[in-house]
Amino acid sequence: MASVVKISRRKATARTPMREPRVRLEVEERRRQLIELGLQHFGERAYDDVSIDAIAEAAGISKGLLYHYFPTKRAYYAATVREGAARLVASTDTGEGADPLVSLDAGLDAYLTYVKAHAKAYATLMRSGVGVDPEIARIVDETRATFVERLIAGFAGSQSSGFLDAPVVRLALRGWVGFAEAASLGWVEAIAAGTPTPSQDEVRALLGGAMMEIVRSALRGLTREAARG
Amino acid sequence: MASVVKISRRKATARTPMREPRVRLEVEERRRQLIELGLQHFGERAYDDVSIDAIAEAAGISKGLLYHYFPTKRAYYAATVREGAARLVASTDTGEGADPLVSLDAGLDAYLTYVKAHAKAYATLMRSGVGVDPEIARIVDETRATFVERLIAGFAGSQSSGFLDAPVVRLALRGWVGFAEAASLGWVEAIAAGTPTPSQDEVRALLGGAMMEIVRSALRGLTREAARG
DNA sequence: CCCTCTATTGACTGCTGTTCAATACGCCCT
DNA sequence: AGGGCGTATTGAACAGCAGTCAATAGAGGG
Structure with a gap:
């Protein structure tokens, strides 16, 4: 339940350009966040007009991570509808x-x-x-x-x-x-x-x-x- | 209205392998054929599960030709629904x-x-x-x-x-x-x-x-x- | 301080919608 | 009959997106 998230920030230098630091969430929390985002996006656009990339970007995560939580786009959509x-x-x-x-x-x-x-x-x-x-x-x-x-x-x-x-x-x-x-x-x-x-x-x-x-x-x-x- | 279609057949030889000859239809007829196919396919599978390639193959035409009649897949689908x-x-x-x-x-x-x-x-x-x-x-x-x-x-x-x-x-x-x-x-x-x-x-x-x-x-x-x- | 566990990444693949310049078929004219 | 023309038709190339996977980094525990 620990919803405390520690973020380690780094300086952006010329040699090592600024990268968004990883934000590590607990499984349930990440899942809730994604479903919440799904409700927002699928509630506004049609299924085909919502890309996994868009969801991932909105969540601030990579596309691959979404597939760690939901096997397919349809399953993800089904979860939001549910x-x-x-x-x-x-x-x-x-x-x-x-x-x-x-x-x-x-x-x-x-x-x-x-x-x-x-x-x-x-x-x-x-x-x-x-x-x-x-x-x-x-x-x-x-x-x-x-x-x-x-x-x-x-x-x-x-x-x-x-x-x-x-x-x-x-x-x-x-x-x-x-x-x-x-x-x-x-x-x-x-x-x-x-x-x-x-x-x-x-x-x-x-x-x-x-x-x-x-x-x-x-x-x-x-x-x-x-x-x- | 001439629905007579002349087909020029060719022999398949070792040098020039058999190719399906082009079948040239009048605009309205082709359009009707495609919409009929659309009704069949979209009536059985969901929108996403019907590919343009499948329709084109079923019609015996190239994918490009379908886009000569309908600007997008959605427009094609809309025509069949209509x-x-x-x-x-x-x-x-x-x-x-x-x-x-x-x-x-x-x-x-x-x-x-x-x-x-x-x-x-x-x-x-x-x-x-x-x-x-x-x-x-x-x-x-x-x-x-x-x-x-x-x-x-x-x-x-x-x-x-x-x-x-x-x-x-x-x-x-x-x-x-x-x-x-x-x-x-x-x-x-x-x-x-x-x-x-x-x-x-x-x-x-x-x-x-x-x-x-x-x-x-x-x-x-x-x-x-x-x-x- | 290191070790481990796992949430997270990002590059890669393959499929599918879409574009477009080239092509060939049928029709018409001579 | 045959050559020229209009257009239905092609097929290769492009772009975007769903889905995969080995590698990584960050946090917590010993």
């Missing part, structure tokens, strides 16, 4: 609320606040990352699944909780996550563009309402199905 | 139906059929493409906007058509497009994985029902808002 997703999940975890509806609203509000605060990075990570590598797609999908699980857990004990495992309902919930992503992206983009924009409360109400209606719609189809067959 | 999006839009255009509801159902059915038929390519294009270049993101966004416009046009003349331009409703519709994409992706993935899967009719009903409810929900919030303020 971190970003973890932060998103953590920041929207409102714990076990007494009332699932209140809990849902709190979670959505935290989600929107997060998206608004990290608009560009959120957009870049969610949009740009997926195509680069199956591994990254898996991470994003698992993050979405986490949200779905959370939603289902919130509604366990509700009247028709038995139907919540039905394929249609799972599909509906997955779709709703897509709805939330698209709507929130549109929201922050509209804010950035300066066009007339609904308030965060309105958007939250929209997302919450949409979820109720989507699930209800799926359940309705389900019971209609059950009544027939 | 073509793919155009086909999707065209194949789901059911014309002006008498009843907007019937028209909606027909459009959704065509959409799902298309997605199921081009599952892999659809997934790759929609997921992978966006992050590569702002240009591609613009194309995808415009495609989504086209769907939204179509939906709105279908419901013009409906009772509360005056509210359809409200920011909340536009956001709701954009969100619904995200919903449709996520749900249909989940659907075809579930089919591919062999897990229990709703029928196409069920999914169509889910999408249609969700749209009605989402828009209704957004409008309800709107009128409530109007009543207050």
Whole structure:
């Protein structure tokens, strides 16, 4: 944990030109620094537009060292996406609320606040990352699944909780996550563009309402199905 | 339009080894061929995993020629995405139906059929493409906007058509497009994985029902808002 | 003060996107 | 038929970047 770093400076003379002295960090600290830099860079530019050299230079290290910590550029990128997703999940975890509806609203509000605060990075990570590598797609999908699980857990004990495992309902919930992503992206983009924009409360109400209606719609189809067959 | 191609063959001798004779195509034809190849390759592999050399080899041309038709790899990729999006839009255009509801159902059915038929390519294009270049993101966004416009046009003349331009409703519709994409992706993935899967009719009903409810929900919030303020 | 352990370097490789001057194929004119 | 011309096409050369590896230096311990 010793975050104390000793640096031995040297004089720059005519014979031996000034070289940046090595800065030796502990493994975990270096790793954190690199992931932090990755979040910054990949949050602003597309994957292809971020070079390992640029990261290394920004970190003040050599390219080779980065490959000591991450086997490939994709693995490095995957690590940053994993971190970003973890932060998103953590920041929207409102714990076990007494009332699932209140809990849902709190979670959505935290989600929107997060998206608004990290608009560009959120957009870049969610949009740009997926195509680069199956591994990254898996991470994003698992993050979405986490949200779905959370939603289902919130509604366990509700009247028709038995139907919540039905394929249609799972599909509906997955779709709703897509709805939330698209709507929130549109929201922050509209804010950035300066066009007339609904308030965060309105958007939250929209997302919450949409979820109720989507699930209800799926359940309705389900019971209609059950009544027939 | 002359699609007749004359090929002059040569004998392969010991002194002058067999070389593939040049095949000279007209500009439009070559362009079509390349875009078709692009749809195939980018539909199966991620952007980075498709090399210009591979495309050139598959087309039986030199790498340089491809750069005669497209200035950069990204531009080439953008052209293929544009073509793919155009086909999707065209194949789901059911014309002006008498009843907007019937028209909606027909459009959704065509959409799902298309997605199921081009599952892999659809997934790759929609997921992978966006992050590569702002240009591609613009194309995808415009495609989504086209769907939204179509939906709105279908419901013009409906009772509360005056509210359809409200920011909340536009956001709701954009969100619904995200919903449709996520749900249909989940659907075809579930089919591919062999897990229990709703029928196409069920999914169509889910999408249609969700749209009605989402828009209704957004409008309800709107009128409530109007009543207050 | 030296020794060791390892975080760190930097030069090297190979692949891939991109450029460009040269080339050859097909068409048209005589 | 054949020669000239326009242009589709080539292929070699360039540049930049991901990834490799043997060598190095800096810090901590004996």
